[in-house]
Amino acid sequence: MHAPHAFDTDLLAELARRHGTPLYVYDAGTIRSQVERLRAAARYPPSSGALGRGFDRIRFAQKANSSHAILRLLVETGVALDAVSAGEIQRALAVGVAPGEITFCADVLDAGALEVLAGAAVTVVAGSRDMLPQLARVQPGAKLWLRVNPGYGAGGHAKVTTGGEHSKHGIWHTELGAAVQQARHLGLEVTGLHIHVGSGFGAEDFQASAHALVEGARCVGPSLSSISAGGGLPVPYRDDEPEFDLAAHARAFAHAREQIELDLRRPIAMEVEPGRFLVAQSGVLLTTVQATKFQGREYYALVDAGFHTLVRPAMYAAFHRIEPLVKRPGATRPTWVAGPLCETGDVLSSDGARPAARPLSPLEVGDLLLVRDVGAYGSSMASRYNSQPLPAEVLIDQGRPRLIRARETFADLMRQERE
Numbered sequence: 001m002h003a004p005h006a007f008d009t010d011l012l013a014e015l016a017r018r019h020g021t022p023l024y025v026y027d028a029g030t031i032r033s034q035v036e037r038l039r040a041a042a043r044y045p046p047s048s049g050a051l052g053r054g055f056d057r058i059r060f061a062q063k064a065n066s067s068h069a070i071l072r073l074l075v076e077t078g079v080a081l082d083a084v085s086a087g088e089i090q091r092a093l094a095v096g097v098a099p100g101e102i103t104f105c106a107d108v109l110d111a112g113a114l115e116v117l118a119g120a121a122v123t124v125v126a127g128s129r130d131m132l133p134q135l136a137r138v139q140p141g142a143k144l145w146l147r148v149n150p151g152y153g154a155g156g157h158a159k160v161t162t163g164g165e166h167s168k169h170g171i172w173h174t175e176l177g178a179a180v181q182q183a184r185h186l187g188l189e190v191t192g193l194h195i196h197v198g199s200g201f202g203a204e205d206f207q208a209s210a211h212a213l214v215e216g217a218r219c220v221g222p223s224l225s226s227i228s229a230g231g232g233l234p235v236p237y238r239d240d241e242p243e244f245d246l247a248a249h250a251r252a253f254a255h256a257r258e259q260i261e262l263d264l265r266r267p268i269a270m271e272v273e274p275g276r277f278l279v280a281q282s283g284v285l286l287t288t289v290q291a292t293k294f295q296g297r298e299y300y301a302l303v304d305a306g307f308h309t310l311v312r313p314a315m316y317a318a319f320h321r322i323e324p325l326v327k328r329p330g331a332t333r334p335t336w337v338a339g340p341l342c343e344t345g346d347v348l349s350s351d352g353a354r355p356a357a358r359p360l361s362p363l364e365v366g367d368l369l370l371v372r373d374v375g376a377y378g379s380s381m382a383s384r385y386n387s388q389p390l391p392a393e394v395l396i397d398q399g400r401p402r403l404i405r406a407r408e409t410f411a412d413l414m415r416q417e418r419e
Contacts, residue, residue: 007284007370008399009325015401016286016368019392022305023286024379026404028073028397030282031375035077038233038274041246053257054250056269059103061231062088064275064376065283069395069404071095074278082273086112089122105147105194107168109134125194125228127170129179136186144183145192145226148176150212169196173212177219190220196230196273206232206249210256217260226269227260229253233277237319237373244277276376283375285310286325287348289367290340299335301363306339306346308385310371310378314345319352324361325368332359337369341386379405387413 007027016023038058059080062071066088071081072095081092082103092102099120106113107127117124118138125145126132135142149170171179183190193216195209206229213227234244257270287305294300312318322337334357337349347355348371363369382390389408394401 022391024393061275192226194228231273280376285371313350321372330362335360
């Protein structure tokens with residue numbers, strides 16, 4: 001069962017007064033705890049060679065949360081960083097990560113990425129064969145990884161399913177051998193293999209992924225030195241949702257590594273690449289009720305956060321627990337929690353399949369609502385739609401809060417514009 005982090009209510013109220021709303025607030029201890037949980041899950045007694053060694057490296061997919069202070073916190077815990085854009089490479093470099101310790105996992109090399117890669121020996125994880133000659137021009141003789149699409153995908157929503165024919169990601173599994181030969185012809189060395197079929201998968205899905213890694217490793221052959229189990233590890237967004245079986249996940253990929261090592265007759269390294277698992281439960285979004293009203297029989301609480309601050313409910317119909325910071329006495333009422341944007345779809349309350357009312361205690365203008373589990377894909381997917389300035393962000397570490405991103409001003413919105 002999911003036990004949410006207990007933020008101090010008085011402190012959250014004070015932070016809202018000090019910094020305004022919408023406001024992202026993160027707890028550093030939760031992030032550290034999630035890192036250790038993932039490390040500990042792989043430390044079961046070994047039954048043979050590869051088992052019990054766990055993951056050699058945890059690599060954070062910073063698209064989940066790219067705030068500078070969050071990245072630095074993760075790096076300080078020994079977590080490596082993955083990037084999917086030139087901007088994310090620059091963020092990793094800015095927090096002190098050496099270029100060779102960064103992976104760039106993408107399906108294209110755009111102009112920005114090519115420029116950065118020409119000046120920094122970042123390891124590329126190529127998801128398209130057309131990337132190979134481009135990489136050979138800017139990093140001659142480079143070692144690289146290949147991302148394989150195993151022909152199937154899995155995930156909590158079609159938009160986060162990253163394998164199969166309806167996903168753009170990865171080199172199609174039947175072309176993997178040709179891609180390896182193409183890389184060698186270009187003077188590149190394939191040393192790593194990556195697989196990621198989607199976010200929010202189940203046990204059958206990660207076991208199938210582990211098997212696909214074994215098959216892919218046979219295509220790569222002797223040059224292989226590393227494999228990645230990808231990411232997609234889910235977290236419970238509902239009170240009655242079970243925790244993900246980390247140990248079973250680690251065992252499946254440990255067995256895959258054991259088989260690959262038997263095939264190659266030497267050890268290889270293994271990574272895992274969680275994003276949301278490390279940060280989602282660390283974050284909450286504070287938002288203020290601006291208006292309440294009935295639309296016929298439906299009751300609405302209109303707040304100052306919307307899909308510009310948390311797009312997941314609108315984009316994926318994702319469920320996030322929403323609760324008043326301080327509950328008023330009285331019976332709950334089905335309440336639609338909607339934002340300020342000029343879009344009917346600007347609704348934060350979802351039942352996991354569609355926008356829906358939530359049972360909430362009585363609300364009044366000025367009340368604070370708490371939206372939970374927004375540490376992943378909250379601020380990193382925020383936008384300035386309707387010319388809304390980006391919110392502030394606060395990190396609480398051992399009870400002490402500090403501002404890690406100032407609230408954007410209206411002047412900031414227009415600073416780069418020209419008439």
